[in-house]
Amino acid sequence: MVQPAAAAADMQAVLDAHKALGAKPIETLTPAKARLEPSAADAAKMVMRQRGMSIAPDPAVTTKDVPYGADPMQFARIYTPAATMGAGTRMPVVVYYHGGGWVIADVNTYDATPRLLAKQLNAIVVSVEYRHGPEAKFPAQHEDAAAAYRWVLANAASWGGNPAKIALAGESAGGNLAVATAIYARDNRLTAPVHVLSVYPIANSSMQLPSRTDSGNAKPLNTPMLNWFGYYYSRSESDKMDPRINLVGADLRNLPPTTIVNAQIDPLRSDGETLAVAMKKAGDSVDQKTFPGVTHEFFGMGKVVRGAYDAELYAIAKLKKALLN
C-alpha cells in the first residue's frame, strides 16, 4: 500500500491526538457508530488544551439556531459578530456548508470555520445543517443546501445582513455544496453569490485521480472512507456521475469568482485541482492553492497548525475582497 506523504510536525500532533482519542477506521463502522467517533476538530481542541489554550467558543461571535424547513435537520446556526450589533450598517453574509461526507458530522463538529469567518470578515455566517444519508439520500443534501440559500436571500436583511453581498463557502462535502449551490443559483436566476470558497470539495468521481492513490491511505480521510460515504449517501451507481456530485462534469460557465483550497495529504486533493482546471476552461475566475504538509480537515485549525493559519489568511483575503468592496 502506498504510504502518504509525511505531515508537518504541527499537523502530525493533531493526527496523534486523534489517535489518542480512540478514533477508529470509519469505513469499518455503521453510520450510527461512525457518528459517535471523535472528529479531527476534537483532536485539534485536545492539542489546544495541551498547549494551555482555551477551547471555549470565541465570545466575539454569538450564535442562534433557526429552522429553514420542517425536518429537524433543516436548521441553520447563525453566527453574528457581537461587536457590530446595532451598528446600523448591513453586514455581508456567508452561507457555509459543513463536511462529513453527507453521512457523519454536523454544525457542532464544524464550528471553527464559520466562527472564524464571522469574526474576521465582520459578517453574518449562516452554517447550514442538512439531512444526512443513509436516512435521506442524495440529492436531499443538495436540495437542502439550495433551499437554505433561497431562505438566506429572503431573510438576510431581517438579521442585519446585506442580501446583495452573499458568499458561499463549505468544506469537503460542504465544499461541493457551495459550488453546486452557485450552479443552482445561476440556473434558477437567483441573486448570484459574489464569491465561492470551496475547501477540499468532493468534485470528481473518477477512480483514477492521483490523490486517490498517493493519499489513499492518509488520515483522517482515506479512499475507503470516500467509498463508504458514497455507499450510504447515494441511491444507485448513477448518482456518482450526477453533475451535482461529479462537479467537473457540470456546466461550469458563468459562475462567481471562486477560491479552492486543498491539502497535499488528502485523497480529495485532485478533486479540487481538477475542478479548478475545469472552471478555468469554462471561463470562470478561479484561484486554487494546495497547502503542503497538511491533511484533510486542516482548515480551521489555524491556532495550532501553521499551514491552516496560512490557508485561512488566503481564503479570508479572497472573501474580504469580494464582500467588503
Added chain:
Amino acid sequence: MKILAYALPLAVVISAPAFAQAMTSAEYVAAAGAGDMYEIQSSQAVLQTTQDPKIKSFAQMMIQDHTKSTAKLKAAAAVSKVKPSPMLTPAQTEMLAQLKAENGPARDQAYIAQQKQAHQQALTIHQSYAEGGKAVPLKMVATNVVPVVKHHIEMLKTM
C-alpha cells in the same frame, strides 16, 4: 441487492457493516451509560463556577434527567442480562478536562458547545438502539429516552 452491486469493488469492506446491527445490547448499555456519566460530571463541573441562572437550571436538569435514565438503563440491563460497566470514552474524558481547564464565562460557553455535541451523539445512540436493538427492555428505555434528549436539544438551540 442493487445497492450492493454498486459498491462491488469494495463490497468486501462495506457489505458487512452495512447489514450489521447498528449497535449490540452491550454496546448500547456501555455507550448510553457513558453518555449519562459525561452529562452528570460536566454539569457538576459547570455548576461549580457558573453565575448564569439559565445555565445553572439547565445543568441541574441534566443531572436530574441523566440520573433517572441511568437508573432505568441499569434496571433494564439487569433484566436483559447485560452487565453495565460504564466508562467514559477517551473523547469524553478529554471533554471534561477541557471544561475544567476553562474558567468563568469561558467555562459556560464551552459547556454549552459540548452539550450540543454530546446530545446529538446521545440522540444517535438511543435512536439507533430504539430502531434496531434486540433486547426488549433496553429498547423500551431507548424509546423513552429519545424524546427527553430531543427536548434537551430544543432547549440548547435557544442557548
